[in-house]
Amino acid sequence: MIIDGLQCGHFDREAFQSLQKAGVGGVVVTCGFWEGAVESLDSLGRWRDLVRENADVAEIATTADAVDRIGRSGKVAVILGYQNANLFEGRIRFVELFAELGVRVVQLTYNNQNELAGSCYEAEDSGLARFGKEVVREMNAAGILVDCSHVGDRSTLDAIEASSRPIAVTHANARSLFDHKRNKSDDVLKALGQTGGVIGCAAYRNITGDDYCRSIEAWCTMVARTVEIAGIDSVAIGTDRSHNFTAPDYAWMRQGRWTRGVDYGASAAGRPLKAPPPDWFQKVEDLNVVPGGLRAVGFSDREIAKITHGNWLRLYEATFRKQ
Template identity: 30%
Template sequence: MQEPAARYGGYKSFDYLTPHTDYKVFELAPQLGRVPEHDLGLSDSQRERVGRLLREHAAISLHEHPKILPADVSELRDYNRTGRNAFGFEGLARSGLTAVFDNFMNGTGCVTSEHAWKWDDVIYDIGLRFADVAKQDYVVVATTLDEIFAAKRDGRLALVAGLEAATMIENELDRIDILYGFGVRQMGIAYSQANMLGSGLSEERDGGLTHFGRRAVDRMNKLGIAIDISHSGDQTSLDVIEASRVPVFITHAGSRTVWDTPRMKPDDVIRACAERGGVIGIEAAPHTTLSAKHPHHSIESVMDHFTHCVELVGIDHVAFGPDTNFGDHVGLHDSFVGHLAIGRAHGAVDHPRVPYVSGLENPAECFSNIVGWLVQHDYSDDEIAKVIGGNIIRVLREVW
């Protein structure tokens, strides 16, 4: 784990408010030390190289939820209903990251409804997070590449606002413009269940991108919102790739060839994404990117998907979107299994359950361990620079 960023001044979420008076207080999970650190067995020189690579190059996580969960995950619904999720400023200050695509509560947002993806819930979520960020000077909201580069130069962390689905726009195309105005720069098409735009990956029949969905893709292209197809069905994903005038992201997934569940992408979708210039970010949320070689989910399982995708489409089209948070991610899945359609999405493949993904448990450790693994496996500096951020920057130059 990296030393804390020099620009981080110790701010904690909602320090500008009075606890218990202005907001409901929950005991939160620790940002650091919740689980044992993963030992990659690096030499001193390898560790020095990891630090240098993170200092010299932009490291961008294409998909995270860097909030802090309650220590007692059974309180998660009550916590989310307040609309206030504490942000992991301290943990991120040790991450070595340049920028993080923050996807907020998304499918677990239940401020006004039990079923998430409501317009008001999304606005609460974004607005309260941005108010918190505005009261400190380490994390900055970024809406352009220049702002990401400036954050790197200034020793800050850039937050890019992302949403995993466009479900909350319903049939209102102009809501995409409103979200853009609020700072959103990346958005998914559907989250597991179908919506007005297309089918999610948990549907038995995928009708593909709808007419309204094509109009939404066109509007996102015109505005400069990066499109994500991670949770979209296979046909919908292919339709989006074809309809978009610019490359699209698979921000957080893996290969179905490596682990055969609907949550993973088939190789033809990964190829089609890459052929149009897009990038796949490799996922690490619990019990997703497993492999036959490493069925106990760990960094080794995740990197099996990475190496397969590099062999499939080349190193210019692969990045990382670990999809982690601070706290019990397995407990989060258990709490929202119905909302997130986890059973159908993850399939019925039998595998060992783990309490956490060793080596990629939270945003504080992910990229130092990813870079450490790449160093250990003799990837060049140029190759590492591409997969930890350079490939994402290339796509954003076209999209934004």
């Protein structure tokens, strides 16, 4: 079984069926990028409807046990996540309320600095702000996993320190392997490794680089090098794959409502739209080559199980509220 630490886009029945064919038993879905509380409740409502309408292939999971059970039953466990903290609208009390509604993963900030933390794209990362520290503690208590994928390195290190539970970088790579603002320093990866945190290795070309996208063995070599930095218990998969994304979706993802101009996110002016997926990952179904690829670069069955799902399950068990 594969657990994918982060995907986004407009899921539909076909997406769930592709994930089934890929051997993906659990996936953290992106319920929002910039949306405030009301729009985030809208999104939760739509996700509930979508999953209810596809109950034979998908089910919302709110505990590690449920992810494991649903995935092993052959369905896709949907874990509700947000790539930004805007859903809380500056309210400490909203953390518990959204947790009760099933939200299990929240990224402290997305591409821009917010009231919680600095972003990987800001010239200066402030470190974790006052409200950010409050929210991290509240997420610990409410049972939501802290995600720092788009968060700046300094704020990420602060979050690791502030959090009483291990945290995640659900979808990024090691910057020492591919130099990109969205990727993480070795310091961050080592701190993750020392505290029980997990990084989901991304398969998004913009932050992976053409070399590691060339073949499944190349990508698994990147995973192996990440394991050398963070340790075997702290590396997993977070493809950052999107479903049914079109130009307006990328515009919303990158520009939201914060600029009248253009922003390229992880991309660059030269190729502003969707980067082509890795050569080995043209279709969602192709993700089923990962276990074999990990074996080809030398991982044992036990290590493969940790990378493909075991590390995420352990982290979910350590952080998700129990109901």
